[in-house]
Amino acid sequence: MSGILAGKRILVTGVLTEGSIAFHAAKVAQEEGADVVLTGFGRLTLVERIAKRLPKPVPVIELDVTNQEHLDGxxxxxxxxxxxxxxxxxxxxxxxxxxxxxFNFLEASWEDVQTAVQVSAYSYKSLTTALLPLLEKRGGSVVGLTFDAQxxxxxxxxxxxxxxxxxxxxxxxARDLGPRNIRCNLISAGPIRSMAAKSIPGFEELADVWNHRAPIGWELSDPEPAGRGVVALLSDFFPKTTGEIVHVDGGVHMMGA
Structure with a gap:
């Protein structure tokens, strides 16, 4: 099979709906020759139903990244x-x-902040280290999704x-895993009108910035560009790129006004 991920095995987390970046990353990865495995949290039947819309059948493994037993297994x-x-x-x-x-900076409790940091940041490390024995066998690429934190x-x-x-x-x-031939990079994506976005108070106000400041344009309903960026970083076309943040945001990150 041809494609930039031909013969590669890729684990994809975060597929909840067909409108998610993770879904399109999995879809493009399959189209580029990868053998994909998904993980799901909570609503596994939903993930399994959405997974059937991918080009090829995929298994779904239950994974709560805050559950050490799940990570260990x-x-x-x-x-x-x-x-x-x-x-x-x-x-x-x-x-x-x-x-x-x-989502209330001055009034947030430590418990709320702790949950946000554990699930959104620490899990990047805990998931990667849980799979380190498998990544080391082939050399690997870890790709996460961020929203420009500058x-x-x-x-x-x-x-x-x-x-x-x-x-x-x-x-x-990236510093610690580079000697093990494992690359770690992020895609900084523009806003996508996804299920996750619905939980963000004032999302439309935030997203409206892209309607005015993206020089190449940005579609809130199109996660595929970010998904393609993920697949590019998974491929061997960036063999010496690590610790990087690649913006797939229509150019908003570099606009001054």
Whole structure:
């Protein structure tokens, strides 16, 4: 099979709806020759139903990234699926969550902030290290999704801080795993009108920035460009790129006014 991911094994987290970046990353990865495994949290039947819309059938493994037992057993479940322990080639980390309290910067409790940081940032490290024995066998690429944490966005509040933690985590993970031939990079995507977006108070106000400032344009309903960016970083076309943040946001990140 041809394609830039031909013969590669890729684990994709965060597929909840057909409108998610993770879904399009999985779809494009399959189209480019990858053998994809999905993980799901909570509503596994929903993930399994959405998975049937991918070009090829995929297994869905239950994974709560805050559950150490789930993390400890993940590698074994992947080996069980493939029938051998020859490793995997890549991980897509598309996991983020903040309780409603995290979207009020001055009044958020530590419990809300802790949850946002654990799920959205620390899980990038814990998921990668859980699969480190499999990644090391082939050398690998870990790709996460962020929302530009260089700036203070309207309404985003502690989720913005959690994304800043994710971006820093990416750099330290890249530092420590580079000697093991594992690359760690992020896609900084523009806003997508997804299920996750519905949980962000004032999302439309935040997203409206893209209607006016994206020089190449941006479609809130089109996650595929970001999904393609993920697949590009999973491929061998960036063999010496690590610790990087690639913007797929219509160019908004570089506009001054």
């Amino acid at each position: 993940l590698a074994d479940k992947i080996v069980e699926h493939y029938g051998d322990d020859s490793g995997i080639d890549g991980i897509v980390h598309s996991i983020a969550f903040g309780p409603q309290g995290a 700036l203070a966005w309207p309404k985003y509040d502690w989720m913005g801080v959690a994304k800043a933690a994710l971006e820093s985590t990416n750099r330290y993970l």
